[in-house]
Amino acid sequence: MNFSDALKSIIKPHDKDELTPLSTVWGEALEPSNVLSEYPRPQMQREQFINLNGYWDYAFTKSPDFPDKYEGKILVPFSPEAALSGVNRQLKPEEFLWYRTFLPSTALPAKNAASSPMRLLLHFGAIDYKAQIYLNNHLVMTHSGGYLPFYADITDFLENDENELVVKVQDTTDQESQARGKQTLRRGGIFYTAQSGIWQSVWIEQVPASYIESLWFETDYDTHKVTAHINVVTTRASSLLPSLSLSVFCKEKEIKQQQIPLPYNNQSEQPVSISFSISEDFFHAWSPESPFLYDVEVAFGQDRIKSYFAMRCYSIEKPNETQAEIPVFCLNHKPYFLMGVLDQGYWPDGLYTAPSEEALLYDITTMKSMGFNMLRKHIKVECARWYYHCDRLGMIVCQDMVNGGSCYHMPVISYLPTLCPSLAAHLKDSHYLLLSRKDENARRQWEKECLETVEHLKFFPSVGIWVPFNEGWGQFDTVRITNLIKAADPSRLIDSASGWFDQNCGDFISVHNYFRPLSVSVKKWANRAFFLSEYGGFACHIKAHSSVKRIFGYKRYDTLSDFEKAYHELIEKSLMPLRAQGLSGAVYTQLSDVEEEVNGLLSYDRKVNKLSGKSPD
Numbered sequence: 001m002n003f004s005d006a007l008k009s010i011i012k013p014h015d016k017d018e019l020t021p022l023s024t025v026w027g028e029a030l031e032p033s034n035v036l037s038e039y040p041r042p043q044m045q046r047e048q049f050i051n052l053n054g055y056w057d058y059a060f061t062k063s064p065d066f067p068d069k070y071e072g073k074i075l076v077p078f079s080p081e082a083a084l085s086g087v088n089r090q091l092k093p094e095e096f097l098w099y100r101t102f103l104p105s106t107a108l109p110a111k112n113a114a115s116s117p118m119r120l121l122l123h124f125g126a127i128d129y130k131a132q133i134y135l136n137n138h139l140v141m142t143h144s145g146g147y148l149p150f151y152a153d154i155t156d157f158l159e160n161d162e163n164e165l166v167v168k169v170q171d172t173t174d175q176e177s178q179a180r181g182k183q184t185l186r187r188g189g190i191f192y193t194a195q196s197g198i199w200q201s202v203w204i205e206q207v208p209a210s211y212i213e214s215l216w217f218e219t220d221y222d223t224h225k226v227t228a229h230i231n232v233v234t235t236r237a238s239s240l241l242p243s244l245s246l247s248v249f250c251k252e253k254e255i256k257q258q259q260i261p262l263p264y265n266n267q268s269e270q271p272v273s274i275s276f277s278i279s280e281d282f283f284h285a286w287s288p289e290s291p292f293l294y295d296v297e298v299a300f301g302q303d304r305i306k307s308y309f310a311m312r313c314y315s316i317e318k319p320n321e322t323q324a325e326i327p328v329f330c331l332n333h334k335p336y337f338l339m340g341v342l343d344q345g346y347w348p349d350g351l352y353t354a355p356s357e358e359a360l361l362y363d364i365t366t367m368k369s370m371g372f373n374m375l376r377k378h379i380k381v382e383c384a385r386w387y388y389h390c391d392r393l394g395m396i397v398c399q400d401m402v403n404g405g406s407c408y409h410m411p412v413i414s415y416l417p418t419l420c421p422s423l424a425a426h427l428k429d430s431h432y433l434l435l436s437r438k439d440e441n442a443r444r445q446w447e448k449e450c451l452e453t454v455e456h457l458k459f460f461p462s463v464g465i466w467v468p469f470n471e472g473w474g475q476f477d478t479v480r481i482t483n484l485i486k487a488a489d490p491s492r493l494i495d496s497a498s499g500w501f502d503q504n505c506g507d508f509i510s511v512h513n514y515f516r517p518l519s520v521s522v523k524k525w526a527n528r529a530f531f532l533s534e535y536g537g538f539a540c541h542i543k544a545h546s547s548v549k550r551i552f553g554y555k556r557y558d559t560l561s562d563f564e565k566a567y568h569e570l571i572e573k574s575l576m577p578l579r580a581q582g583l584s585g586a587v588y589t590q591l592s593d594v595e596e597e598v599n600g601l602l603s604y605d606r607k608v609n610k611l612s613g614k615s616p617d
Helices: 003-008 357-369 384-393 410-419 440-457 478-488 560-581
Strands: 054-061 072-076 096-102 118-124 130-135 138-144 150-153 164-170 202-208 210-220 225-234 244-250 253-260 269-277 294-300 303-309 314-317 328-331 338-343 374-377 396-400 463-467 508-513 529-536 583-589
Touching: 072 096, 118 130, 138 150, 202 210, 210 294, 210 303, 225 244, 225 294, 244 269, 253 269, 328 529, 328 583, 338 357, 338 396, 357 384, 374 583, 384 396, 440 478, 529 560, 560 583
Parallel strands: 338 374, 338 583, 374 396, 396 463, 508 529, 529 583
Antiparallel strands: 054 072, 054 096, 096 164, 118 150, 118 202, 130 138, 130 164, 210 225, 225 269, 244 253, 244 294, 294 303, 314 328
């Protein structure tokens, strides 16, 4: 073990450091009148919507009462801490952040051809962390949870003329036990600048009184069977609801069409399932090398949406060609090595929010061109369009849940496992105090958000692995949580405890290794595959493209040529030979630098590719 590098990696807060402003090429080209204008929910897309991204009024207050006046303009959906918001101010735990805008007159519902009233739905991609939504001084709804989308039917709160939309936000970040990922109010090392408030797109759309609320596809690769799970909403009393029809297209050719009349059941919401099979002539498997998607159109009366699905299977199997029939990760029942990279999803000018669609695409396509077929989305839920691009471009996603808990005990969850992994292996996650999970209400809230994350993301075929806990950060009841996730989504695999504190459950033996020679455990694994879920972390500081002079990384290189040489030696001489020993996959740390953590393959501003020297066009 390299003790010198290990000691240098001790995490300290450096909240007094002034971050050097950095910008991406996409942030530099940003037009405030056209911010993230793409339809935000590609998994269920209607023809028309109104994007509310742009300048809103904002105010910070100490009081929970409405502000007397607003302080200026904030560019939504960038958080106030992000440079692109135009505010550059941290929301403090004792403060309230207020947003205000007015709905455009074109958003007001009109009568449709049958003179039936239309409904107006207001969507938020994500607000961090607690939000209250007001329309014309009426409380429409409240929402807790900083990473998931939510919506409200605001029709009954509308007025004929001016409609004022106000959002009130609170975010205590790491001062309490809420889910927060890598955010901290005292940034330093592997923990980064906290962000707050609206950080994903806001939009409104008109729908008929009877409309489609949600949709996802359950696919069975082996039987070629697909089941569309659709939830419909109606606010109109009738003896018969509109019929529901579904059309499936393969390379623009319609291969399936089904129509189902729905009897009125006196409920405002009704779940419907439609099952069908894909014939052999039209069956195409999804993989990173061939990311085939079937297009779908669904109609419920006058409501019409476009969607898609894919046929693929993630499993752990013991193929005969592996040594001693060791269990390995399989895609579509064939051994498939996961060449992964850790993806924090942070941007120097947008923090949690990518400056543009092109920025999202750049990260995915660049990693794919560098030989990676998997991204581990690290302790963050990304916007829906990111997952859509992984679906259509072919990039498997290893999805972390967003960790939380009280203040982490770093000697227990970081230093002990790094120095003495064998001792850490015996720590049980019933020690709530040691693992920062003493608050029962916070545990219950995390569990709720975990299952909501599964419900939200199980639509996307590229998501292959769930990771409930990382390095013991707020870890608790791992066996029970693993079973809950598996019950909610049996089609995917689970890395129950990434790094250490393994509780003998899930589909992987998951190891983080930064300081020792890379190796594969020789103990019997039963039906679990060996997963090197973090390694590498080589640091190379690029002065003009780094946020701080301080360097955090697990092994340091002064020049790009030394960095590149060390990286290729690590991959070719240390990592790849382990495949013959049963290694199923590995996740290199990391995609890009983030603040003082300069161990990315790309610089924080994405202007330098450390392996090729190339920059975005």
